[in-house]
Amino acid sequence: MPTSLGRPIDPTLHPIETGGYRIATPAIQAFSDLVNRCLRYRITGALTYGPSRIGKTRAIEYLRLLLAQTQPKITTYHAQAEHKPRHAEGPFLANLLEAVGYPDPVGGTNPAKRMRLINKIKEACTRNGSGTVVLFCDEAQRFDENEYEWLRDVHDHLDRLQIRLFTFLVGQQELLAVKMAMQHARKTQIVARLMVEELAFFGIRNVRDVATCLDGYDQTNFPRASDWSFTRFYLPQAVSGGYRLAHDATLLWSAFESLHHRHGLPGALExxxxxFTRAVEIVLKDSTLRDAPDYRPDAALWNVAVRSCGYIQSRQAISAELMTSPA
Known part of the structure; x- marks a missing residue:
């Protein structure tokens, strides 16, 4: 990418190049609303579920960054549930210790691990000046009943220390079936502590969603204190000439819609x-050398970007997953 035109930083450091950015979507906004509602009404557990590759992990990363900006006293963690043939308390606690940043998560007895976990969270709360902790548990459908009980034990222990832990279980569709099975088995303590609210996560579902997401590129600046939007960084002359990515929402949606139908994919376009982000990045990067005051990415470029973004492979994987999921 040319370094002329007064760009404020080396292009290799831009978040689009490093992958270090997250754009809000309507689904992420719904997830954010859920988190804020739980915090406001002291609801200590909720679950968010949806197909794989739809953007749930990116949503967690976005919400952690957002909470750090808007509520910096809240301590947040992101734990990744692992696929394992045997469910035991030691590996479960080690996984949480890794999430909270303990340097040796594997060593020690289970009681020692539990105390290290509690103390590490307590230290973070003291440092941040608040007794509120938000824990996102990704791929939570992998937990078994014992692991939910151990997680509830952590809640209870922290509660005795006047630390309120809010847990957001994030996973695939079977996570909702886990909650229903818990209710059927009358595991009310687990449901009441960890699974009160629920949210079906979704992808980008219509042209309005596309416009909302593209507007994120037009409105997000980097460096933050500058007036260099993501779009302007790659197309400074076109932006000066009035261009915005959001203008192309219909072009991008139509490109995905055409590809979806041409491959005979089941269900509505999502x-x-x-x-989505890969397609937008392709257009920005491929447009840079063509930048001019009257330049506008054409439909052919958006079509190429959509064909190259991995959408077909992602949807085929989701379809296969839905076909093999238990009813």
Whole structure:
């Protein structure tokens, strides 16, 4: 990318190049509303579920960044549930210790691990000046009943220390079936502590969603204190000439819609965030050398970007997953 035109930083450091950015979507906004509602009404557990590759992990990363900006006293963690043939308390606690940043998560007895976990969270709360902790548990459908009980024990222990832990279980569709099974088995303590609210996560579902997400590129500046939007960084002359990515919402939606139907994919069009951002990045990067005051990416470029973004592979994987999921 040319370094002329007064760009404020080396292009290799831009978040689009490093992947270090997250754009809000309507689904992420719904997730954010859920988190804020739980915090406001002291609801200590909720679950968010949806197909794989739809953008749930990106949503967690976005919400952690947002909470750090808007409510910096809240301590947040992101734990990744692992696929394992045997469910035991030691590996479960080690996984949480890793999430809270303990340097040796594996060593020690289970009671020692539990105390290290509690103390590490307590230290973070003291440092941040608040007794509120938000824990996102990704791929939570992998937990078994014992692991939910151990997680509830952590809640209870922290509660005795006047630390309120809010847990957001994030996973695939079977996570909702886990909650229903818990209710059927009358595991009310687990449901009441960890699974009160629920949210079906979704991809980008219509042209309005596309416009909202593209507007994020037009409105997000980097460096933050500058007036260099993501779009302007790659197309400074076109932006000066009035161009905005959001103007192309219909072009981008139509490109995905055409590809979806041409491959005979089942169901309504729902764009995973990973595919969407990759398509936008392709257009920005490929447009840079063509930048001019009257330049506008054409439909052919958007079509190429959509064909190259991995959408077909992602949707085929989701379809296979839905076919093999238990009813």
């Amino acid at each position: 764009i995973p965030m990973e595919s």
